[in-house]
Amino acid sequence: xxxxxxxxxxxxxxxxxxxxxxxxxxxxxxxxxxxxxxxxxxxxxxxxxxxxxxxxxxxxxxxxxxxxxxxxxxxxxxxxxxxxxxxxxxxxxxxxxxxxxxxx
Numbered sequence: 280x281x282x283x284x285x286x287x288x289x290x291x292x293x294x295x296x297x298x299x300x301x302x303x304x305x306x307x308x309x310x311x312x313x314x315x316x317x318x319x320x321x322x323x324x325x326x327x328x329x330x331x332x333x334x335x336x337x338x339x340x341x342x343x344x345x346x347x348x349x350x351x352x353x354x355x356x357x358x359x360x361x362x363x364x365x366x367x368x369x370x371x372x373x374x375x376x377x378x379x380x381x382x383x
Contacts, residue, residue: 299379311383322364329357
């Protein structure tokens with residue numbers, strides 16, 4: 280990689296940080312762990328519901344009975360909720376790591 284490429288990447292990273300901070304920081308000016316706790320609990324509840332449903336489907340299954348389409352759809356719906364919450368929580372982590380947000 281050339282020196283020019285490295286310089287551009289450093290400048291690009293700085294610009295990304297500047298733009299993200301200028302847009303995100305006014306919306307969430309300062310975070311505390313207490314602000315994040317309800318979100319973390321929500322993710323944990325979604326994970327628990329997803330796993331509980333998987334075990335319920337497994338207990339109901341027999342050698343000759345596959346999960347019903349309704350069982351699979353319920354599991355898929357719960358997975359989507361769980362994964363979306365995890366992705367959103369990771370976005371908060373990234374915003375903190377990259378200093379788009381201030382923390383107390």
